[in-house]
Amino acid sequence: MASTNLIKAEFAEAYHIAWQQLMDEGVKAVKSNDTLSKIKHGDVQIAETPADVVFRVDKVTLSRYRPLTKKKADVPPVIICYGLFGRQTMIDLQEDRSLVRNLLNNGIDVYVVDWGNPTRADQFLTLDDYINGYLRDCVDYLIDQNDGKPISMFGICEGGTFAACLVALEPELFSGLSLAITPIDFVGDPDNFWAGEGFLNKWAQNMTEAEVNEIIDTHGNMPGALTGAIFSSLTPMASMTKYNLGLARLEGDEAATLNFLRMEKWIADRPDHPGAAAKEWFNQLYRENRLTAGTFELGDRTVNLGHISCPVLNIYAEQDHIVPVSCTKALGKYVRPKLYREIGFSGGHVGVFVSRKAQGVVASGLSDWLKETQNTKTK
Amino acid sequence: MADAKDPMNQMFKFWQDGQDAFFNAQQDLADGFAKSMTQGFTPKPTNMMPQGFDAWQGFVKAWAPGWDPATAMATGAADMMGKSRDAMFSLFDPSTWMAQSPEQLKTILQSIASAPQFADLVMPQGDIATAWAETVEFQEATAEFAKIMHEAWLRSYTEYSKAFSLEDLKSGKVKQALDAWLKIANKELLDTQASQDFMDAQKKLMSTATRLKKRQAEAAQKWAETYQMPTRSEIDDLTQIVTELRRELRDLKRKIG
Numbered sequence: 068m069a070s071t072n073l074i075k076a077e078f079a080e081a082y083h084i085a086w087q088q089l090m091d092e093g094v095k096a097v098k099s100n101d102t103l104s105k106i107k108h109g110d111v112q113i114a115e116t117p118a119d120v121v122f123r124v125d126k127v128t129l130s131r132y133r134p135l136t137k138k139k140a141d142v143p144p145v146i147i148c149y150g151l152f153g154r155q156t157m158i159d160l161q162e163d164r165s166l167v168r169n170l171l172n173n174g175i176d177v178y179v180v181d182w183g184n185p186t187r188a189d190q191f192l193t194l195d196d197y198i199n200g201y202l203r204d205c206v207d208y209l210i211d212q213n214d215g216k217p218i219s220m221f222g223i224c225e226g227g228t229f230a231a232c233l234v235a236l237e238p239e240l241f242s243g244l245s246l247a248i249t250p251i252d253f254v255g256d257p258d259n260f261w262a263g264e265g266f267l268n269k270w271a272q273n274m275t276e277a278e279v280n281e282i283i284d285t286h287g288n289m290p291g292a293l294t295g296a297i298f299s300s301l302t303p304m305a306s307m308t309k310y311n312l313g314l315a316r317l318e319g320d321e322a323a324t325l326n327f328l329r330m331e332k333w334i335a336d337r338p339d340h341p342g343a344a345a346k347e348w349f350n351q352l353y354r355e356n357r358l359t360a361g362t363f364e365l366g367d368r369t370v371n372l373g374h375i376s377c378p379v380l381n382i383y384a385e386q387d388h389i390v391p392v393s394c395t396k397a398l399g400k401y402v403r404p405k406l407y408r409e410i411g412f413s414g415g416h417v418g419v420f421v422s423r424k425a426q427g428v429v430a431s432g433l434s435d436w437l438k439e440t441q442n443t444k445t446k
Numbered sequence: 447m448a449d450a451k452d453p454m455n456q457m458f459k460f461w462q463d464g465q466d467a468f469f470n471a472q473q474d475l476a477d478g479f480a481k482s483m484t485q486g487f488t489p490k491p492t493n494m495m496p497q498g499f500d501a502w503q504g505f506v507k508a509w510a511p512g513w514d515p516a517t518a519m520a521t522g523a524a525d526m527m528g529k530s531r532d533a534m535f536s537l538f539d540p541s542t543w544m545a546q547s548p549e550q551l552k553t554i555l556q557s558i559a560s561a562p563q564f565a566d567l568v569m570p571q572g573d574i575a576t577a578w579a580e581t582v583e584f585q586e587a588t589a590e591f592a593k594i595m596h597e598a599w600l601r602s603y604t605e606y607s608k609a610f611s612l613e614d615l616k617s618g619k620v621k622q623a624l625d626a627w628l629k630i631a632n633k634e635l636l637d638t639q640a641s642q643d644f645m646d647a648q649k650k651l652m653s654t655a656t657r658l659k660k661r662q663a664e665a666a667q668k669w670a671e672t673y674q675m676p677t678r679s680e681i682d683d684l685t686q687i688v689t690e691l692r693r694e695l696r697d698l699k700r701k702i703g
Contacts, residue, residue: 125692188688189689190682190685191685191689191690192689196689196693200693200696262636262637262640263636263640266636269640270645273645273646278649278653281653281660285656285659285660287682300639302632303631303632303635303636303639304629304631305632308628312624
């Protein structure tokens with residue numbers, strides 16, 4: 068007890084000195100506050116690349132981005148499928164950090180699926196409804212627009228799992244499959260996880276099916292606030308200090324502050340995950356790992372990843388604390404080696420899309436891969 | 447004049463007396479509670495419902511002259527009633543509040559919640575007691591979770607004091623000191639989150655919070671039923687039907703297309 072008190076006292080003194088010195092050099096924080104006070108709500112906009120809704124089913128919409136260049140790449144249209152835990156707006160955070168703009172600047176025809184804003188009215192929608200229903204509807208529309216020819220699918224995170232399942236079930240509809248930060252094996256390699264990696268996997272696997280169901284049934288859906296809190300807890304100190312120390316360290320840089328606020332806007336916009344689909348996601352995939360076991364069923368069909376027969380690009384983040392590398396790289400076991408390629412990005416889960424260096428590595432890598440593997444002129 | 451021995455009149459009298467007894471009991475309960483709050487007074491259970499009990503006895507005798515409710519109540523049932531009743535008065539006695547450990551309080555609340563629910567009048571107390579017991583469980587879970595986090599912070603302080611001394615701070619290495627603190631605390635918190643103790647405590651916290659939320663939903667459902675409003679479960683039923691219809695429609699469209 069005495070040593071604990073000593074530690075507390077020493078820590079308190081250290082803390083006091085640290086803050087005193089910080090106050091002495093508090094110009095940075097004052098500058099940040101000044102910058103923040105000048106930024107208006109309307110200044111913080113995300114997903115501003117112009118797009119038009121071209122197809123709609125229930126709450127789900129498919130939008131086509133307007134071209135940014137006259138050049139046209141000889142590749143099939145690309146449909147982007149994000150997951151239900153967040154918003155697809157992350158792929159177009161701001162002008163200089165936009166995967167969408169990078170693809171458009173390369174002359175690629177880009178479409179994006181928006182799942183809408185699920186409410187209790189959507190609580191009985193299953194993964195089958197989302198994958199074989201809504202996503203398939205969007206794909207059918209786009210294939211129709213593409214004169215009946217296959218299209219290219221790009222799935223992100225949970226949306227990547229959706230994309231992989233649909234491509235495995237309907238391989239003839241797709242010319243290529245690209246995935247980013249996508250869980251395939253929901254157990255991965257826990258013996259070799261680094262500190263903080265795979266927490267979500269362990270967390271879900273520590274629950275029983277009844278416990279998962281009780282939470283979801285009580286709320287109707289998996290609340291976005293709950294999943295947001297879990298994601299925040301994966302980077303505890305960064306989450307706790309971003310609004311004080313993090314902001315102060317921006318030293319009032321307007322561009323950096325706006326970038327920070329745009330990220331916060333994206334993070335805060337976390338929809339509820341439809342209940343029935345969330346139960347399947349956590350129970351059948353996270354807890355029972357059915358996808359790699361070959362027992363995951365959608366409707367009356369079993370998903371066999373070995374049926375994927377198009378070129379595959381798998382992008383993973385080496386410091387991904389949400390989807391461990393081993394969970395995403397597992398896809399390589401199911402696709403013929405000559406069709407399979409990977410890009411390992413040195414960064415975290417979201418950094419794949421929003422960091423500056425990702426614009427070169429990921430966006431350019433994806434564009435190059437599309438042109439190389441799905442060139443419509445050479446096929 | 448109506449015949450006082452007529453069973454129907456006995457029944458009407460019972461209803462009337464019962465209603466009076468209910469209102470009187472409410473009054474007594476409120477008075478007793480107010481006194482107990484201000485004067486440390488413990489209301490006595492014997493004064494609670496004599497009028498209602500007499501009326502009930504009269505009614506039973508009119509319909510079943512061979513059965514003596516007083517004798518029945520004096521045996522096993524009385525014991526059961528007495529326990530719940532005593533528990534309830536203990537609940538309203540502030541002098542006992544501080545002395546109750548959560549476990550004892552939980553037992554008392556449980557005994558009230560599982561009291562014989564032969565009359566609608568008993569139900570609200572039962573519901574409140576159940577909700578209270580669940581609140582106590584939630585508070586226990588919160589305390590357990592907080593203890594684990596508190597220990598994690600203590601370990602962080604210990605590690606930090608080893609890695610960075612007061613002298614380092616005095617020399618002006620504030621940024622390094624803060625960075626060291628963030629790194630050490632982050633690692634400690636991540637290690638804690640990965641531990642089974644944390645996982646179990648967090649699960650218990652979520653589970654008890656979920657039960658409270660469920661109780662809240664049940665209360666809202668009862669309220670809606672009382673006022674002839676559509677309940678959440680009825681709307682959920684409709685939602686499910688609509689979802690299934692949309693699914694069938696989609697399948698049919700595909701078959702036709």
